[in-house]
Amino acid sequence: MTISRAWTGNGRTYLDVRPARKEINPRFDTWEITPGTGPFTTVPMADDSRVLLAVPVRDEVAGTSRAELVAHSPARLVTLIDRLDPTLSGGIGYDLVFDGTGRVTGLTSLYRP
Helix, strand or coil: CEEEEEEEECCEEEEEEECEEEEEECCCCEEEEEECCCCCEEEEEEEEEEEEEEEEEECCCCCCEEEEEEEECHHHHHHHHHHCCHHHHCCCCEEEEECCCCCEEEEEECCCC
């Protein structure tokens, strides 16, 4: 999935999401994200949703990097997405987990150096 916008209203966090294709880039062991087309869909996040964002970590070998997943609150996710350059946000992918009512219960960003 890609996310175009995140916000909080009436005590709940919402995301505008659209399907995307993800493929492993074997050269760098990272993800390549191909954004989908069509409209974005607004989905609510559950109150107890888990947000894990990939944070780059440099290896000892020059020119290589990897990522660690760091837990954040949905409120912090809103702040970080608001700060993203719109020309770059379409290439950032997320895995989302939904409950039976359509609320996002888990969000993990996909690592891209």
